[in-house]
Amino acid sequence: xxxxxxxxxxxxxxxxxxxxxxxxxxxxxxxxxxxxxxxxxxxxxxxxxxxxxxxxxxxxxxxxxxxxxxxxxxxxxxxxxxxxxxxxxxxxxxxxxxxxxxxxxxxxxxxxxxxxxxxxxxxxxxxxxxxxxxxxxxxxxxxxxxxxxxxxxxxxxxxxxxxxxxxxxxxxxxxxxxxxxxxxxxxxxxxxxxxxxxxxxxxxxxxxxxxxxxxxxxxxxxxxxxxxxxxxxxxxxxxxxxxxxxxxxxxxxxxxxxxxxxxxxxxxxxxxxxxxxxxxxxxxxxxxxxxxxxxxxxxxxxxxxxxxxxxxxxxxxxxxxxxxxxxxxxxxxxxxxxxxxxxxxxxxxxxxxxxxxxxxxxxxxxxxxxxxxxxxxxxxxxxxxxxxxxxxxxxxxxxxxxxxxxxxxxxxxxxxxxxxxxxxxxxxxxxxxxxxxxxxxxxxxxxxxxxxxxxxxxxxxxxxxxxxxxxxxxxxxxxxxxxxxxxxxxxxxxxxxxxxxxxxxxxxxxxxxxxxxxxxxxxxxxxxxxxxxxxxxxxxxxxxxxxxxxxxxxxxxxxxxxxxxxxxxxxxxxxxxxxxxxxxxxxxxxxxxxxxxxxxxxxxxxxxxxxxxxxxxxxxx
RNA sequence: CGGGGUGUAGCGCAGUUGGCAGCGCACCGCGUUUGGGACGCGGGGGUCGGCGGUUCAAGUCCGCCCACCCCGACCA
Numbered sequence: 234x235x236x237x238x239x240x241x242x243x244x245x246x247x248x249x250x251x252x253x254x255x256x257x258x259x260x261x262x263x264x265x266x267x268x269x270x271x272x273x274x275x276x277x278x279x280x281x282x283x284x285x286x287x288x289x290x291x292x293x294x295x296x297x298x299x300x301x302x303x304x305x306x307x308x309x310x311x312x313x314x315x316x317x318x319x320x321x322x323x324x325x326x327x328x329x330x331x332x333x334x335x336x337x338x339x340x341x342x343x344x345x346x347x348x349x350x351x352x353x354x355x356x357x358x359x360x361x362x363x364x365x366x367x368x369x370x371x372x373x374x375x376x377x378x379x380x381x382x383x384x385x386x387x388x389x390x391x392x393x394x395x396x397x398x399x400x401x402x403x404x405x406x407x408x409x410x411x412x413x414x415x416x417x418x419x420x421x422x423x424x425x426x427x428x429x430x431x432x433x434x435x436x437x438x439x440x441x442x443x444x445x446x447x448x449x450x451x452x453x454x455x456x457x458x459x460x461x462x463x464x465x466x467x468x469x470x471x472x473x474x475x476x477x478x479x480x481x482x483x484x485x486x487x488x489x490x491x492x493x494x495x496x497x498x499x500x501x502x503x504x505x506x507x508x509x510x511x512x513x514x515x516x517x518x519x520x521x522x523x524x525x526x527x528x529x530x531x532x533x534x535x536x537x538x539x540x541x542x543x544x545x546x547x548x549x550x551x552x553x554x555x556x557x558x559x560x561x562x563x564x565x566x567x568x569x570x571x572x573x574x575x576x577x578x579x580x581x582x583x584x585x586x587x588x589x590x591x592x593x594x595x596x597x598x599x600x601x602x603x604x605x606x607x608x609x610x611x612x613x614x615x616x617x618x619x620x621x622x623x624x625x626x627x628x629x630x631x632x633x634x635x636x637x638x639x640x641x642x643x644x645x646x647x648x649x650x651x652x653x654x655x656x657x658x659x660x661x662x663x664x665x666x667x668x669x670x671x672x673x674x675x676x677x678x679x680x681x682x683x684x685x686x687x688x689x690x691x692x693x694x695x696x697x698x699x700x701x702x703x704x705x706x707x708x709x710x711x712x713x714x715x716x717x718x719x720x721x722x723x724x725x726x727x728x729x730x731x732x733x734x735x736x737x738x739x740x741x742x743x744x745x746x747x748x749x750x751x752x753x754x755x756x757x758x759x760x761x762x763x764x765x766x767x768x769x770x771x772x773x774x775x776x777x778x779x780x781x782x783x784x785x786x787x788x789x790x791x792x793x794x795x796x797x798x799x800x801x802x803x804x805x806x807x808x809x810x811x812x813x814x815x816x817x818x819x820x821x822x823x824x825x826x827x828x829x830x831x832x833x834x835x836x837x838x839x840x841x842x843x844x845x846x847x848x849x850x851x852x853x854x
Numbered sequence: 855c856g857g858g859g860u861g862u863a864g865c866g867c868a869g870u871u872g873g874c875a876g877c878g879c880a881c882c883g884c885g886u887u888u889g890g891g892a893c894g895c896g897g898g899g900g901u902c903g904g905c906g907g908u909u910c911a912a913g914u915c916c917g918c919c920c921a922c923c924c925c926g927a928c929c930a
Contacts, residue, residue: 273864273880273881274891275864275865275866275879275880276865276866276879276880276891277865277866277879278865278866279865279866280860280865280866280867280923281860281922281923281924283923283924292865298922300921300922301921301922301923349930352930353930354928354929356928356929356930357930372930373930375930404929404930406928406929407855407927407928407929408924408926408927408928408929410923410924415929482929584928586927586928587927681930709930711930745889747888747889748888749888749889750887750888780888780891781887781888781889781890781891781892782888782889782890782891783888783889783890783891783892784890784891784892785889785890785891786889786890786891787890787891788891790890799889801888801889802888802889803889804889811889
C-alpha cells in the first residue's frame with residue numbers, strides 16, 4: 234500500500250489508512266477485537282448436539298456442522314487447532330520427526346498395488362478425473378508414504394527416518410456420530426517410521442509411546458494406553474491411547490489391581506478351571522423350545538457353563554484377489570460370549586457378519602440346535618476352554634433335541650482351537666486374576682508396528698551393509714486433531730461454558746471492557762492495555778462490543794479463555810483491573826502498571842503446570 | 855444397509871377440522887439502561903427440505919425422493 238499512512242481515525246488504533254478504502258483494521262495474528270470476530274455465540278445449542286462439550290463448541294462459535302460428519306472450524310476453533318498442531322510438531326520434532334506434506338487425492342493405482350482398492354469397502358471414497366482415471370481420497374497415507382519411500386530410500390545409510398504430516402483425510406463412514414468424535418472428514422497428524430531393523434522399529438515405537446503421552450498431557454487430556462487389535466495389516470503390535478468417557482465408542486477392559494488394560498477387541502481373561510470328569514457316554518435328550526442357552530440351561534436345570542454355544546458367522550476371506558464367503562461355526566462355553574474380532578483374526582477374515590438363517594440351513598445345521606456333526610463346508614473354530622471342559626450339552630442338529638456329554642476330541646475336533654471369548658466386567662484378569670472393569674473410551678491416538686506389509690506390497694527396499702536388498706520396516710502413528718479438541722472440550726467445561734487448558738486456548742487473555750457512562754477512562758485504559766498486552770506477545774481477545782456486562786461475562790465464560798481481565802469504572806475506582814481465572818471463583822484487583830507482568834506470570838505458571846505433566850511414563854505392552 | 859425419529863426465519867420451537875406463516879432468542883434503527891444474557895418503541899428476514907398428486911384452496915392430506923439425528927450393522 235504505497236499511499237498508506239498511520240490511521241488518523243481513532244485513538245490507539247494501529248491500522249493503516251488507505252485513501253481509497255478508508256481505515257483497514259489490522260489483523261495482528263495475536264489479538265482480536267470481539268466486535269470484529271467472524272462468529273457469534275449462541276444462546277441455545279442446536280437440538281441435535283450430542284454431548285455437552287460438543288454443544289459448547291458450537292454455542293461458543295468454535296465449529297459449525299456443514300454435513301453429516303463434516304465440520305467447518307471458525308476462527309476460535311482454528312486457533313485452538315493450531316495450538317494443538319504446534320504441540321504435535323514440537324513433540325514429533327523432538328523424537329526426530331521431519332515434517333512433509335502428502336496429497337489428499339491419490340491415484341488409485343497405488344491402492345491397487347497394496348490391494349486395498351479391492352479390499353476396503355465403501356468408506357474409501359473413489360472418484361475419477363476428467364480422463365476417467367481412478368482416484369481416491371486418502372483415508373490414511375501408508376500408500377503415499379510407501380510410494381515416496383521407494384523413490385527416496387535406497388541405502389541402509391538413509392535409515393532410520395521418521396516422517397510426519399498433518400493432513401486432511403476422508404473416510405466415508407456409514408454412520409458419523411457424536412459430534413467431533415466420529416466424523417468423515419478430519420485432520421490427522423500421522424507419522425511413519427522407517428527402519429532397517431526390528432530393534433529400530435521398537436525404538437521409534439517406544440519414542441512415540443512417550444511422545445503421545447507428552448502430547449495429550451500438554452493438551453490437558455488424561456489418557457491411558459491400551460493394547461489394541463492389529464487387524465489385517467500384518468502388524469505385530471499396536472496400542473491405542475484412550476480418553477475414558479461415556480461418549481466413547483470403544484470398550485476398554487482394565488484391571489485396577491495390576492494395571493492390565495486392553496481394548497475389548499483383544500482383551501484376554503483368565504478362564505475358569507473346568508471340572509475334571511471322566512467323559513460320559515453321549516446321550517440324546519428331548520429339549521423342546523430351547524433355542525437359547527438360557528432356555529436350555531433352565532430346562533435341564535444345569536448351569537450355562539455346562540453347555541456349549543454355537544455361533545454362526547459368515548466370513549469374507551481373501552483368496553488371491555478374490556473374496557470368498559465362508560460359513561464359520563464358533564463354539565464357546567454357554568456362559569461366555571464370542572469376541573468377533575478374535576474370531577475374525579483366527580480365520581483370517583476381512584469381514585465377518587452374522588450368518589443368515591438360509592446360510593446356516595444350507596450347511597446342514599439346525600439353528601438353535603446346532604452342533605458340529607454332519608455339517609459340510611463349515612469352518613469350525615473352538616474356544617480354547619472347550620477341549621478341557623468335559624461333558625457339555627450341545628445341539629443335536631435336530632429340532633428340539635440336544636446331546637448331553639459332548640466331549641471335544643472324542644466326539645469332534647478341529648484344527649482351529651483358539652481364544653475367541655469376549656472379556657467383560659466381572660471376568661478374571663488374565664495377569665493377576667482380580668475382577669476386571671469395563672469402561673467406555675475414545676481412541677484419540679494409536680501407534681502401530683506395521684512391519685513390512687506395505688513395504689512388500691509397494692517394493693520399498695534398501696541395500697544393507699552386505700549389498701542385500703531388504704524390506705523397509707515401517708510403523709505408523711496417528712492422532713486426530715478434531716477428535717482431540719472434542720475430547721478436551723468434553724473433559725474441561727462446566728455449566729457456563731468451556732474451560733481451556735492454557736496450552737490450547739484460542740487466546741490466553743480475555744480483556745473485557747465495561748465502559749460505563751461517567752467518562753472515557755475505562756475505554757482508554759482498556760485500549761491501552763490491549764496494546765500493551767499485544768506488544769508483550771500475549772494472545773488477547775478484547776471484548777470491545779457495546780453489550781451489557783452480563784452478556785460479556787457470559788460470553789467470556791462460554792468461550793472459556795483461561796484468564797479474564799475486566800476494566801470498568803468500578804475496577805478503576807478500586808485501584809486497577811479485575812483479574813479472574815476461568816477455573817477459579819476468586820477475583821482480585823491488579824494495579825494498572827502490574828497487569829502485564831502479572832498476566833505473564835500467571836500464564837507462565839499455567840503453562841508450566843501442563844508442561845510438568847509431560848513426565849516419563851512406564852512403557853508396557 | 856436394517857429399525858426408529860425429525861425437517862417451518864441464523865438458533866430453539868408452535869401452527870387446531872385443509873382457509874392471509876407465527877412465538878422466543880438473535881439481527882437492524884431510535885431511546886433508556888450499564889458488574890452476570892436489561893427494557894420500551896419501530897423494523898428486516900420464509901421456495902414451510904424437494905418433486906409430483908388430491909382440492910376452489912395444502913405447512914397441514916397422499917405418493918416418491920433428499921437431508922439430518924438416534925439404535926444396530928460397520929469402523930486401516
